[in-house]
Amino acid sequence: MRDLFLGAIRYCKPIFWFKATQNSPGPSGGAEFSPGLFPGGEVTRRRVVSPGERKALDATREPRHNMGSSRDKGMLRYLIKRLLTMLPLLLGITVISFAVIHITPGEPIGMQAEFNPKVTKEVRERLRAYYNLDKPLHVQYALWLTKIVRLDLGNSFSPDGRPVAAKIFERIPVTLLINLLSLLLILAVAVPLGVYSATRQGSWGDQVSTVFVFIGYATPTFWLALLLMILFGVELGLLPISGLRSLVGYEALSLWGKLLDRAQHLLLPVLVSAFGGLAGLSRYMRSSMLEVIRQDYITTARAKGLTERKVVYRHALRNALLPFITLMGLSVPGLIGGSVIFETIFSIPGVGQLFFYSVMARDYPLIMGMLVIIAVLTLLSNLAADVAYALADPRIREGR
């Protein structure tokens, strides 16, 4: 039985894979992929490939005959290649960020000194020299780069002058927690919803979920946040509308009380941050599932008399989930970007809020540090998704 199944997969031509290596105009960012709206107008499934992966795969595809039959060896090579392709990408990102930040008119010294009569021209020059702002741009970049290879992100320009890394890392856990929770929520809702819609294509439930998806695409998340705050916070008075925990009486609560208090504060932010990704991913799950259900091996599974349940959940779902893995990885930048908005609205002391403040204060080292760390997180999550994909799909692991 199992051999038949594996054989069926093996002979199923990985069309989407070849499309992808030609840089198909597929979903190219967290929120850009588009759902097929009308029955009959289904989007054809394209394998979503993250930027770095394409290059690595182009490289791994050629020597396919000597890839080695051992799974681990292939995987290790793949991993090393991916990590190596990340470096030039990262360098490019830092160059662009640095240029963009420093070319824009105005500078941090100006903001601090403008309204202070004590700051003479001479002091201002000294400050500029102190922060290296008087040097040419490429020298400044080289200085920054030599520090960053020693993993030193420099010190913040803000009055406290603390190391950038410390400022960022103390805020990462909160943002990470909220984003992970919302990813889990998305996964828990989008997959069943997509499967339901696909297996009952055109039904009442499918149409309702289509409408939901389209509304989800068009809803500004900050507006949703406001509405939820009005409904649950103001009208019903059920949930707190800002912060991570109650300011008054938190210390007096028992352990469970504290946990409950924190959960209540997290509920709305998690809901809001999950909402944006939910629409797209459930739609994607649906079209992925529809595509798989049309494959020959599903017909085979049905023909050999398996129950519909087994066909859907054991044979179809497992294959339909494959591109979904990569898509989850690709949606990470979108989620992190969204955190600026909901952290500002709900006053959550996370990375998004810090970024907003640092940008408003023109804190160059902090802005640079955050852009780099976020880019690294993005690249790593893409990598994690691709590795998960390779682990799940033997066709890719063996470079077929």
Place this chain on the structure above:
Amino acid sequence: MKQGRSLGGLFWFKFTRNRLAVGGAVVVSFLVISALFAPVIAPYDPSFIDVDNVLTPPSRAHLLGTDQLGRDVLSRIIWGGRISLLVGFVAVGITTLIGVSLGALSGYYGRVTDSIIMRFVDIMLCFPTFFLILAVIALLEPSIWNIMVVIGLTSWMGVARLVRAEFLSLKGREFVVAARAQGARDWRIIFSHILPNAMAPVFVAAILGIGAAILTESALSFLGIGVQPPTPSWGNILTAGKDNIQIAYWLSLYPGLAILITVLGYNILGEGLRDALDPKIEP
């Protein structure tokens, strides 16, 4: 399918049979008209301050209530529509221009040109775009023109890939080979032979992009670094809504609804156009 229908006629036939898509087209035309004729349609001057009627709930005099300065919310939403429309169209215009040029170069010339451009696309895709936009806008003076340019400059990657893929599949076709055999120059092949055949998906992407640009603009204005008051934009009315969240629900509800309907309209229209332009889908 009837015989002897022209290409445009077939498109029209398929599009008008799709009721949802027609609905999207109606919503979009309505929005365009209301933006163009805002001075005529709006019941009040959007920046007329009326201190006697501060934060009044929706009533017959003010259908959607008034804001913290007594300005009519309905009029501000209608005028805000102009900003959204402007941002949407200009940003998408820039996106399309960059995306089509780079995609065409990349797809047509291949080799080194292609690798350089595609690696650049990869780098741009690794940025959390919203962070980049936020950084640039906040560092520049916040103004509507800066927003349009920055949104345009940070969202062309999808279009570039789209155009590149079209060029890759079209450049080997017979009509291109024939044109080259007749001695047509590269730019002529690109602009008058391949590009017209590659424009359909670009057009669809542009319509969908308008919705996305409007969403980004409203988010920026909401954060206070987009369109600056007193110029009304849907995002900055929502900021007022957030400040008065405990007392004035109408300041939060209606501008957001306007954004939702607008973006929904463009998305549905875009999807409808995609299906109508796709020759594989039978009417």
